[in-house]
Amino acid sequence: xxxxxxxxxxxxxxxxxxxxxxxxxxxxxxxxxxxxxxxxxxxxxxxxxxxxxxxxxxxxxxxxxxxxxxxxxxxxxxxxxxxxxxxxxxxxxxxxxxxxxxxxxxxxxxxxxxxxxxxxxxxxxxxxxx
Amino acid sequence: xxxxxxxxxxxxxxxxxxxxxxxxxxxxxxxxxxxxxxxxxxxxxxxxxxxxxxxxx
Numbered sequence: 001x002x003x004x005x006x007x008x009x010x011x012x013x014x015x016x017x018x019x020x021x022x023x024x025x026x027x028x029x030x031x032x033x034x035x036x037x038x039x040x041x042x043x044x045x046x047x048x049x050x051x052x053x054x055x056x057x058x059x060x061x062x063x064x065x066x067x068x069x070x071x072x073x074x075x076x077x078x079x080x081x082x083x084x085x086x087x088x089x090x091x092x093x094x095x096x097x098x099x100x101x102x103x104x105x106x107x108x109x110x111x112x113x114x115x116x117x118x119x120x121x122x123x124x125x126x127x128x129x130x
Numbered sequence: 131x132x133x134x135x136x137x138x139x140x141x142x143x144x145x146x147x148x149x150x151x152x153x154x155x156x157x158x159x160x161x162x163x164x165x166x167x168x169x170x171x172x173x174x175x176x177x178x179x180x181x182x183x184x185x186x187x
Contacts, residue, residue, distance in 0.1 A: 037151050048144045055131070103137045110141070114148045121152050 014126050021122040023080040025115045028122030041118050048111040049082040057104030058094025059087060072105070078112030142171035 021028025026042030029035075060073040076092075077083050086092045092108070095101060124130045131137060150164030 040147060040151050044144050044147050051140065055137070099132045100134075100137060103134065103141070107141060107144075110145065114145070117152060118148070 014123070017126055018119060018123055021119045022078070022115065025080060025082075025118060028119065029125070032122065032125055034125070041115075045079070045111050045115050045118070046082055048107050048114070049079050049086075052104045052107030052111060053086055053091050055100040055104035055107065056095030056098035057092060057101065057108045058096075059083065059092030059108065060105075072109055075109040075112040078116045079108070080115060083112070138175050139172065142168050142175075146171065 017028055017031055020031060024042070025045035026038040026040070028038070029041060030038030032038075059076050060069050062073045063069045094105075098104070121130065146164045146168035149167050150160040154160045154163050
């Protein structure tokens with residue numbers, strides 16, 4: 001089983017695969033031919049991140065003096081290109097006074113964390129563990 | 131959208147959807163698992179909400 005998986009995706013490609021899976025949610029599964037999963041992850045995680053931004057969420061900065069803010073920033077970055085796109089466009093400043101602010105942050109952070117789980121699933125699939 | 135309940139439903143939907151696709155491979159299993167996770171989120175939130183209702187802070 002593992003040998004078959006390695007034949008399907010060679011070791012050198014795995015790094016590229018994981019990088020792609022991080023940058024574009026769902027792309028790793030699409031690469032491996034798991035279209036349904038890939039499309040669902042692409043739509044769901046991107047939509048979740050977009051909802052977080054639309055509700056007034058904040059893309060947290062990397063502040064080492066505040067560990068929780070630092071972790072939130074890491075989770076935001078885990079969303080991949082949606083994060084960088086929003087950052088370049090200046091979105092995600094955060095509307096602290098908005099009633100949906102905390103929920104928005106939950107959407108942004110969890111979208112990134114879920115993308116990390118998806119990324120691990122891609123890796124497991126590529127090396128034949130699944 | 132300012133309804134916390136609707137936002138909670140939306141959040142639970144997304145998370146249940148991703149969990150179901152991650153954990154199960156067969157469509158039937160995915161639907162069943164997704165419904166269970168979604169229901170778990172909603173019921174837990176309602177129960178915890180009512181339990182915290184009397185708290186003064």
